[in-house]
Amino acid sequence: MKYLHLVWAALTRRKVRTGLTLLSVVVAFVLFGLLESVNSVFTTAGQTVGAAHRLITISKMGLFNPMPVSLEAQIRAVRGVGAVSRYSFFGGTYQSPKNVIGTLFAVQRNFFDLYPEFKIAPSALRAFDATQTGAIVGAALARKYHWKVGDQIPIKSMIYPRKGGSYIWTFDLVGIYHARTPLEEQDFLFRWHYFDEARAFGKGTVGLFVEKIAHPRQASRIAAAIDALSVNSGHETKTQSDSAFAVDFLSQYVDLGLIVHAIMGAVFFTLMLLTGNTMAQAVRERTPELAVLKTLGFSNRSVLSLVLAESVLLVILGGALGLLLAAAVVHVLQGQMGAQLPMMPVGGGIWLRGIVVMALIGLAVGALPARRGMRLRIVDALSGR
Amino acid sequence: MSALVEIRSLSKVYQRGRQRIEVLHHINLDVAQGEFVALMGPSGSGKTTLLNLIGGLDSPTEGTLAVAGERIDQLGQGALARWRAAHVGFVFQFYNLLPMLSAQRNVELPLLLTKLKGAERRRNASVALQLVGLADRATHKPGELSGGQQQRVAIARAIVSDPTLLVCDEPTGDLDRQSAEEVLDLLQQLNRAHGKTIVMVTHDPKAAEHAGRILHLDKGTLVESEQAAA
Numbered sequence: 001m002k003y004l005h006l007v008w009a010a011l012t013r014r015k016v017r018t019g020l021t022l023l024s025v026v027v028a029f030v031l032f033g034l035l036e037s038v039n040s041v042f043t044t045a046g047q048t049v050g051a052a053h054r055l056i057t058i059s060k061m062g063l064f065n066p067m068p069v070s071l072e073a074q075i076r077a078v079r080g081v082g083a084v085s086r087y088s089f090f091g092g093t094y095q096s097p098k099n100v101i102g103t104l105f106a107v108q109r110n111f112f113d114l115y116p117e118f119k120i121a122p123s124a125l126r127a128f129d130a131t132q133t134g135a136i137v138g139a140a141l142a143r144k145y146h147w148k149v150g151d152q153i154p155i156k157s158m159i160y161p162r163k164g165g166s167y168i169w170t171f172d173l174v175g176i177y178h179a180r181t182p183l184e185e186q187d188f189l190f191r192w193h194y195f196d197e198a199r200a201f202g203k204g205t206v207g208l209f210v211e212k213i214a215h216p217r218q219a220s221r222i223a224a225a226i227d228a229l230s231v232n233s234g235h236e237t238k239t240q241s242d243s244a245f246a247v248d249f250l251s252q253y254v255d256l257g258l259i260v261h262a263i264m265g266a267v268f269f270t271l272m273l274l275t276g277n278t279m280a281q282a283v284r285e286r287t288p289e290l291a292v293l294k295t296l297g298f299s300n301r302s303v304l305s306l307v308l309a310e311s312v313l314l315v316i317l318g319g320a321l322g323l324l325l326a327a328a329v330v331h332v333l334q335g336q337m338g339a340q341l342p343m344m345p346v347g348g349g350i351w352l353r354g355i356v357v358m359a360l361i362g363l364a365v366g367a368l369p370a371r372r373g374m375r376l377r378i379v380d381a382l383s384g385r
Numbered sequence: 386m387s388a389l390v391e392i393r394s395l396s397k398v399y400q401r402g403r404q405r406i407e408v409l410h411h412i413n414l415d416v417a418q419g420e421f422v423a424l425m426g427p428s429g430s431g432k433t434t435l436l437n438l439i440g441g442l443d444s445p446t447e448g449t450l451a452v453a454g455e456r457i458d459q460l461g462q463g464a465l466a467r468w469r470a471a472h473v474g475f476v477f478q479f480y481n482l483l484p485m486l487s488a489q490r491n492v493e494l495p496l497l498l499t500k501l502k503g504a505e506r507r508r509n510a511s512v513a514l515q516l517v518g519l520a521d522r523a524t525h526k527p528g529e530l531s532g533g534q535q536q537r538v539a540i541a542r543a544i545v546s547d548p549t550l551l552v553c554d555e556p557t558g559d560l561d562r563q564s565a566e567e568v569l570d571l572l573q574q575l576n577r578a579h580g581k582t583i584v585m586v587t588h589d590p591k592a593a594e595h596a597g598r599i600l601h602l603d604k605g606t607l608v609e610s611e612q613a614a615a
């Protein structure tokens with residue numbers, strides 16, 4: 001710490017150059033913060049306490065291939081399985097084809113037992129039980145379309161016509177549920193039995209089963225036992241933990257992680273060339289000064305540390321500034337777009353990863369100049385050789 | 386009584402590619418505690434080389450070199466660095482202050498390597514600046530000081546950790562007559578009033594007159610001249 005003023009003096013020696021380098025670090029880490037914020041939506045999907053206690057069973061052929069309802073009784077009999085619930089996808093649009101609601105599901109009443117993170121009033125649940133066409137929607141979705149309990153909501157299904165041929169299904173909104181984040185308040189849920197009775201085809205088939213398990217440790221054993229039920233049956237299943245399922249589900253659209261890492265790789269590579277060049281120049285210029293420090297008795301190691309500290313400090317300063325900016329941007333966007341924004345706040349996890357990346361980049365770009373400073377021969381440097 | 390600096394048959398050879406330059410040939414020299422020695426000689430005669438060896442900035446090719454009884458020719462790089470920090474103060478022709486640090490901070494530099502606390506470092510540095518007559522310039526950066534003042538700051542830095550030995554390489558080489566006189570008077574005062582042993586390289590016979598003894602180096606061998614009339 002007592003050397004900090006030396007590091008600082010070195011950094012502020014060429015203010016314009018340091019400023020420009022700092023700016024490029026800031027920009028790189030704003031980008032890092034924003035991309036990580038998007039990426040977090042994917043990597044943290046389904047990582048709730050509840051999710052650890054849930055398994056999801058879908059058709060081995062893919063999410064949209066139906067399974068017979070009869071499987072449910074067999075699943076319920078598997079040792080370790082508690083409650084089982086079924087639901088079906090029901091993609092639809094509201095009013096205009098542009099208003100796609102991808103999170104429309106036909107569910108059973110015990111859906112809310114399996115998803116304790118979805119908070120719903122008991123009175124709303126009773127109304128759900130009592131209303132054939134009842135629907136419960138997430139608070140964020142309700143806000144978006146200005147829906148209130150009591151509203152009649154016509155949904156045009158993208159998959160299922162009703163008996164009689166109409167694709168319009170009208171639901172009565174009986175309740176609104178709340179969850180931790182707007183992202184989890186996007187579901188439109190209605191009664192599976194109503195759906196099964198009224199649809200023109202596919203009666204008796206299900207898109208997904210959800211199983212509650214008492215011990216997350218047993219997840220893989222139970223999943224294997226469930227999948228064994230349908231082996232060689234023509235409707236084989238694939239059972240996995242809810243968190244694994246969520247990631248799978250999202251990445252069927254796009255492998256965002258890969259894209260994020262590719263972009264960040266390119267950005268950080270450029271950043272390292274730039275910062276590395278600055279550091280090399282800075283140390284070359286200061287060769288006589290480093291020689292003086294050594295003359296005074298500073299060890300090779302302290303000279304090495306001084307230069308490394310300089311580059312690490314530079315990157316951490318710029319990086320922290322960048323992440324702060326990214327956090328502010330996400331905050332503002334969330335204020336404006338709410339749950340539509342596929343971004344998580346820039347939180348502890350992103351900061352932690354960010355700081356590790358900053359330290360690594362700082363060390364990497366400082367390494368060569370620092371080694372050069374360390375190896376400097378005093379007599380040569382002093383005589384300008 | 387044995388000398389503070391004891392040099393026996395000291396040689397230094399620089400190897401540049403295939404070329405061998407023998408800069409110092411079997412030099413013998415004793416410098417007693419409290420002496421002020423001037424080292425003169427034509428350019429390229431090896432003065433800086435000899436001074437750097439005495440100051441422990443470089444190691445000899447042959448021969449022995451002891452300071453205060455310690456064989457510094459046998460020390461490794463790390464040990465030599467620690468030895469320099471404890472025993473030698475350096476003054477160079479071009480002052481070699483760190484341009485971004487105030488005079489005070491420059492003088493404090495050697496103390497960073499000691500166990501002294503921040504407050505003690507500041508106090509010792511202030512005392513050293515007072516001694517060279519620049520207490521009022523403590524917050525100035527080198528660029529805001531004249532050459533003579535910068536050299537006095539460098540001298541304060543050289544003495545702040547109370548070294549055994551001061552080595553000065555053409556300390557007045559870049560100064561006008563008046564500033565040079567001030568710097569030389571200061572060195573002389575450090576020698577006489579504070580008992581500092583000084584080895585100073587200089588071109589300038591007037592500067593050498595401030596020393597108690599003048600040595601001439603010519604093509605790598607040492608010739609003692611008559612006692613200076615200091």
Ligand SMILES: Nc1ncnc2c1ncn2[C@@H]1O[C@H](COP(=O)(O)OP(=O)(O)O)[C@@H](O)[C@H]1O
Binds near residue numbers: 406408432
């Ligand atoms: N690091 C070195 N490598 C090669 N040659 C050197 C080195 N240092 C000094 N010399 C050579 O040694 C000779 C003496 O140099 P130096 O001691 O600096 O002389 P002076 O200080 O008397 O002018 C010169 O010829 C110089 O070129």
Ligand SMILES: [Mg+2]
Binds near residue numbers: 432433434
């Ligand atoms: Mg010289």
